[in-house]
Amino acid sequence: MSGVTLEKIVKRYGTATVVHGIDLQVQPKEFVVLVGPSGCGKSTTLRMIAGLEEISDGELRIGDRVMNRVAPKDRDVAMVFQNYALYPHLDVAENIAFGLRIRRVKKDEIARSVTDVAKILGLTDYLQRKPADLSGGQRQRVAMGRAIVRHPAVFLFDEPLSNLDAKLRTQMRAEIKRLHKRLGVTSVYVTHDQVEAMTLADRIVVMRDGRIEQIGAPMELFNHPANTFVAGFIGSPPMNQFEAAVEMEDAGPVAVAHGARIALPALDALKGAQGRKVIVGIRPEHASIEPVGKGSTVSVELDLVETLGSEALLHTSIGDTPFVIKAETGGDTDHLSSVNAFHVPVERIKVFDHETGRVLGSSQMGAAA
């Protein structure tokens, strides 16, 4: 199994640079997800790996082989797109076999491979059907089958699930994960959906404006975001962030914002920070409606309760900045309507630089790798 290495990869269109020298090492068998807002360069990066876009600068290797000038068909990669583009006049078996047939693989070998792949993907009963007679999820599975059957060194996925409805998307997501466990093929997967990234990835690469903001395992990014952008992108609802001024008390630093006083962790970066403007970050699930250990209590006005079932989102604000609290309902929401404060343990609070948005103190992650 081969890894994929991107070294200072640049993409320019005319005078516009859309990918600014990306460094990324995908380990053999690893499942890496590129995530970020629309236009940040995810597809462009993936298409450079596939050979569908020329690389303006830098070096791409698959295994030990430099691939910059290698034709797409010789890179040993298989790509699954959002528009899976099956051949409508061919049945499922012929669609899956197509790539093998044009590579002149022997007939009986093709038949065996198609049978195996259909079994893996639960398509055995549909092999004689045309794509028009399949559901969206089944069509997506055929597209996957077409990629798998070739036994490529690397799978590349570009938003393969975004055409499916929510329920099917969740189901296919689990299937892709299972498939990866079973086949262990090195995979690079592009999505703008952070939930997909969190659930599928061994490591997530968060991109913005053609640059990498942070690389890490899902929970590393969740617990140790390098900056306000990652903090706001990973997690749902996103981390609450608001401006505050630091006041030094005997017990340690405190964030003051619109009358709220919130004890901050005793970070090295906050030594002598009296008056410093910062951004305070608190995840909705870390703001508790019950008193918790060592921490602060903040009075808020309840604006709206959104009930999700086992959980509810309490919409409040700090000054003009929205602040969301995620609370367990215990099957009943009556007690939530009287909430007028939240509690937050000091060790859960993140502090970011007001100008750069970088996390302060001893983040275990550091900046973008």
Ligand SMILES: Nc1ncnc2c1ncn2[C@@H]1O[C@H](COP(=O)(O)OP(=O)(O)OP(=O)(O)O)[C@@H](O)[C@H]1O
């Ligand atoms: N052929 C092109 N010529 C000029 N600019 C391009 C071209 N293709 C893409 N771009 C620009 O490159 C940037 C990155 O595009 P890309 O398709 O990689 O984004 P993305 O992260 O995949 O976004 P999305 O989530 O919307 O698919 C965008 O600003 C886009 O407008």
Ligand SMILES: [Mg+2]
């Ligand atoms: Mg894209």
